[in-house]
Amino acid sequence: MGLHTVFNDNLTGPQDIYDLLERGQITPSEAVALFIKFEECKDNLPFPANSKDKPVSIDEIMKELDSLIGLTKVKKLVKELRAFIEIQKCREKEGLTTEPLVMHMIFKGNPGTGKTTVARILGNIFKEMGLLQKGHLVEVERADLVGEYIGHTAQKTREQIKKALGGILFIDEAYSLARGGEKDFGKEAIDTLVKAMEDYKDNLILILAGYEKEMEDFLKSNPGLKSRFPIHIDFTDYSIDELMEIAKLMLDKREYKLSDTAFNILKEILLKQKYKNQDKLGNARLVRNLIEKAIRRQAVRLVQQKGVTREDLMLITEDDIRGVEEE
Structure with missing residues (x-):
């Protein structure tokens, strides 16, 4: 199998292989084969491995979004966000008052309804529009953020934030960070994330994802969080x-x-x-x-x-x- 056969259709690295697997476009065995091929070929790729430096236009990214089955409301909202960013930039050029571009989001829906795929597409859109430097996606869950002793959680969380700078930090089942009560180290992770949202407000977008009910309860349990996430996207079940x-x-x-x-x-x-x-x-x-x-x-x-x-x-x-x- 040739290099260009393996890495066609914007397949630039491991995370793209995960996306294909999640969407059901390849089998687990095919994914393993692609991972192996990627490791063999990555030093000879015509563009940096696992990057989005391969030239791609906004229109091409939007076509990828439109090609996804279902997600009608999600697609509509993404197009609104794109238009909003473009118009705010136009207003800025004309010296008009602009709205703040706060893009932190809450994704609510059942597993496998396209949340990770849409997050990756958003990263690509925001990069091409100049909102993010890299536009890459770092996907984590509680175990990647919460440590086992005092101080360990803040360290682990900061490491993930550092990886995500210039792109999107996507936290799946984010409500699990608040399940242990006041003494749980998950609260330390939340505090560290909130600080990072302010420290890196021009270079990081945070997306919290999970089941609808659990995410609603999570936001109610921490009122300070809700105001920091102005964009809520509901991922409905497929028909x-x-x-x-x-x-x-x-x-x-x-x-x-x-x-x-x-x-x-x-x-x-x-x-x-x-x-x-x-x-x-x-x-x-x-x-x-x-x-x-x-x-x-x-x-x-x-x-x-x-x-x-x-x-x-x-x-x-x-x-x-x-x-x-x-x-």
């Missing part, structure tokens, strides 16, 4: 039709297709899962897991079959998909 569209994209990428009956069975499975797991359905990971199980089932079926054709290798049948959610 059944959107999940089926995601399934088709995953299958197309792998050069598989569903029979008509298998298509209907997968849709029935997703409908059943929707009512069993209201807080877990709205993500591409469920679809990816079902598809990967069906592909393995198909392999077991075909390996015992004589005279396997190209069509056989591509087709996922009802036998491959039926009952797959129970495994």
Whole structure:
């Protein structure tokens, strides 16, 4: 596999590989292969590894956003933010009063609904618009910020902040920082983050992400935080039709297709899962897991079959998909 084949479509480094995996566009085994290839090739890349120095226009970034399935309200808000920044810059040039460009955000929604992907796209947009120097994304969770003894947490948190300078610090399940009460070291992490928001207000954007209810409770528990995050974005669960569209994209990428009956069975499975797991359905990971199980089932079926054709290798049948959610 050639270098340009591996690193096409803006695939510039490890984090982009994580994004493809999260969106279900590659399998875990394909991700491992890409990581290995990246390590082999990174010294010869035509642009710095894991950077966004490869020339890209705002319009190209917005096309990437528009290509994502669903996320209608998210896309609308991102376009509003882009327009707001552009107009404030125009007003500044004309000597008019401008609104402060405070871009710290709260992302609320279930896992796998595109929060990390959108955060990365925002970083690219803000870099190209001159709001951030690098536009890269540093994704962390409680374990990356909270230490085991007094003083350790502030040190760990500052290290992550330093990595994120010039870009976005994305904290997943941010509400976990406030779960331990007053004596928990998570409070120290919050205090350190709040100080950094002021110290690096022109060189750092903070995005806190997590389940909607938990994030609402988190903000209520620390009133000083809410005012510092003027932008709230809700990531709603995918509809059944959107999940089926995601399934088709995953299958197309792998050069598989569903029979008509298998298509209907997968849709029935997703409908059943929707009512069993209201807080877990709205993500591409469920679809990816079902598809990967069906592909393995198909392999077991075909390996015992004589005279396997190209069509056989591509087709996922009802036998491959039926009952797959129970495994």
